[in-house]
Amino acid sequence: MAKPKIVFVGAGSHFGWTLSRDVLSRENLRGGTLALTDPHEGRLAATTAFVQKMIDEHDLPTRLESSTDRTEVLADADFVVTSIAVGGRAYTGEPFYSEVMIPKKYGVDQSVADTIGVGGIFRFLRTAPVMVDICADMERLCPNALLLNYTNPMAMLTWACAVSSPIPNVGLCHSVQGTNRELASYLGVDASQTTYRCGGINHQAWFTEYRLNGEDLYPRLRAAMDDPAIAARDSVRFEMLRYFGYFVTESTRHNSEYVPWFRKDPETMARLGLEPRTPPAAAEEGVRESLYKRYYQEDGTLKPTELGVSHEFASAIIEAGVTGQPFLFAGNVMNSGLIPNLPEGCCVEVPCVADRNGVTPTHFGELPAPCAAINRTNVNVQELAVQAFLARDRDLAFQACALDPLCAAVLPLPRIRELFDELWAAEGPLLAYFD
Numbered sequence: 290m291a292k293p294k295i296v297f298v299g300a301g302s303h304f305g306w307t308l309s310r311d312v313l314s315r316e317n318l319r320g321g322t323l324a325l326t327d328p329h330e331g332r333l334a335a336t337t338a339f340v341q342k343m344i345d346e347h348d349l350p351t352r353l354e355s356s357t358d359r360t361e362v363l364a365d366a367d368f369v370v371t372s373i374a375v376g377g378r379a380y381t382g383e384p385f386y387s388e389v390m391i392p393k394k395y396g397v398d399q400s401v402a403d404t405i406g407v408g409g410i411f412r413f414l415r416t417a418p419v420m421v422d423i424c425a426d427m428e429r430l431c432p433n434a435l436l437l438n439y440t441n442p443m444a445m446l447t448w449a450c451a452v453s454s455p456i457p458n459v460g461l462c463h464s465v466q467g468t469n470r471e472l473a474s475y476l477g478v479d480a481s482q483t484t485y486r487c488g489g490i491n492h493q494a495w496f497t498e499y500r501l502n503g504e505d506l507y508p509r510l511r512a513a514m515d516d517p518a519i520a521a522r523d524s525v526r527f528e529m530l531r532y533f534g535y536f537v538t539e540s541t542r543h544n545s546e547y548v549p550w551f552r553k554d555p556e557t558m559a560r561l562g563l564e565p566r567t568p569p570a571a572a573e574e575g576v577r578e579s580l581y582k583r584y585y586q587e588d589g590t591l592k593p594t595e596l597g598v599s600h601e602f603a604s605a606i607i608e609a610g611v612t613g614q615p616f617l618f619a620g621n622v623m624n625s626g627l628i629p630n631l632p633e634g635c636c637v638e639v640p641c642v643a644d645r646n647g648v649t650p651t652h653f654g655e656l657p658a659p660c661a662a663i664n665r666t667n668v669n670v671q672e673l674a675v676q677a678f679l680a681r682d683r684d685l686a687f688q689a690c691a692l693d694p695l696c697a698a699v700l701p702l703p704r705i706r707e708l709f710d711e712l713w714a715a716e717g718p719l720l721a722y723f724d
Contacts, residue, residue, distance in 0.1 A: 292321030293611055296366045296431075298359055298423060299373035300325035301332025304439050304601075306584065308370060309340045311604035313349055314596040317612050318604065324354040324362035333357060339584055343594040359426060366431040368607050371423060372439040375416045376719045379403075381570045387715040388412060390568055395708045396699050398558075398566050400546045403441040404492045405667055407690045410674045411712055413445040414686060415719040417678045420446050424454035435610065435647055437461055437603050443491040444636040444667075447621045448675045451636075459641065459648045460621030461602050462491055464538040471523065472499060472536065475513050476506060487640075488628055488653040491621050492539040493547055493667055494638045495660040499536070510536065524561040525551055533659045538638075547667060549698035609643035616643045622650045629654070630661040635668045666694050681723045683713070 295312055297305050305325065312318050323340065327333040337355040344351055356362050363369065376384045380403075388408035392399055402408025420440065427434055436458035440446055447460040465487050473480035478501050486498040499506045510530070513519045520527045525541040528551075537544060545551040545563055552558060558565065586592050598604060602618045609616035620641035624631055627639050627650050639653045656664065670689050677685035687709045690696055696705055713720060 293367040294322040295368045296324040298371045300336045301327035302372040304372035305336045320350045322352045326359040363430040366434045370437045391712045400542045405670045409442045413442045417449045421453045424456045427456045448636040465619035468538045491638045494538045495535045549694040553698045606643040613645040
């Protein structure tokens with residue numbers, strides 16, 4: 290492949306800054322085109338200024354494009370990276386505020402609300418039409434491009450895009466490599482020297498093997514679980530290890546809302562050190578707010594830029610596509626027998642190989658039975674939510690919420706219906722496509 294054209298959709302997000310820096314820092318990707326697009330003019334202008342400053346300060350040969358209209362920059366792209374928020378900021382203001390606080394009013398205390406749960410389902414329903422529209426634009430303008438998606442809820446969006454469009458897509462997350470670093474810190478070992486097998490679904494994949502120089506680290510991990518100081522650092526995941534035998538990805542905060550045991554009563558939450566959900570911050574406008582502060586000096590000008598690659602996979606996948614040098618990573622793809630004891634056609638997270646042929650998932654094999662059983666409780670919710678989107682069926686959307694493990698642990702069906710109807714009314718304009 291010649292020097293690639295890479296398009297970031299949702300470039301005004303923090304991923305736009307991070308991934309642009311990653312791409313510019315890889316020598317094999319320089320000399321191509323980096324195109325940024327975001328419908329928010331202010332945030333796009335901020336990212337564009339940062340990227341242009343990096344290009345100028347390091348005398349890089351990369352060509353920069355920028356537009357609030359993605360169709361102006363998608364033509365002939367080789368790779369498209371998405372990190373979008375629909376209806377408002379991803380984790381501040383509306384509609385996220387309603388997706389957290391309306392369920393909490395009914396007693397459903399979600400910790401993050403971006404994966405499953407009532408909040409995650411509604412986030413999916415308002416985001417999926419835009420993601421599928423992006424795929425449709427790619428079919429017209431860059432039909433050979435690979436879509437790399439960072440937008441949550443990862444599993445449901447990967448699934449919806451896969452069944453709606455022939456565009457190849459893979460969902461990317463940092464929870465597998467992040468969990469490796471956390472496990473290594475608990476055991477006092479070097480994370481760069483560990484080896485592991487990890488598979489399951491996004492935000493709920495399982496380390497079925499964890500080794501250092503051939504040594505099985507699970508006996509040491511189980512011993513660490515009995516150290517109160519270590520267990521307190523990751524209370525939910527160590528409790529799941531204790532009762533189900535394997536360590537799961539993401540974090541204690543995230544995992545506490547994916548299963549029925551940890552957030553259904555104040556006593557359990559207190560025992561595990563889980564904080565009740567507080568209202569999200571009000572929406573912040575202004576291009577130097579929030580995460581962008583790290584890039585600005587006190588006088589409001591951009592800090593000098595530095596090259597460097599983050600732990601995110603996207604730039605390494607793109608480099609593998611350009612050079613042909615294989616790169617192994619954890620990717621979210623459709624299950625075609627990759628994990629036989631998870632449903633065929635659901636979205637799974639397994640080791641994948643990127644090279645000039647694109648992304649090839651590897652066969653993981655069966656998960657331990659309890660791990661697969663927990664995954665299936667989440668897959669059931671994902672499947673109904675995706676079907677609700679595809680069929681424009683509001684009843685299926687409600688039934689997805691009713692099957693959510695946390696929601697079902699807290700509320701009877703009539704109350705779940707009341708919660709659902711109130712949140713649907715709050716997000717009405719974003720769900721008008723159901724009518």
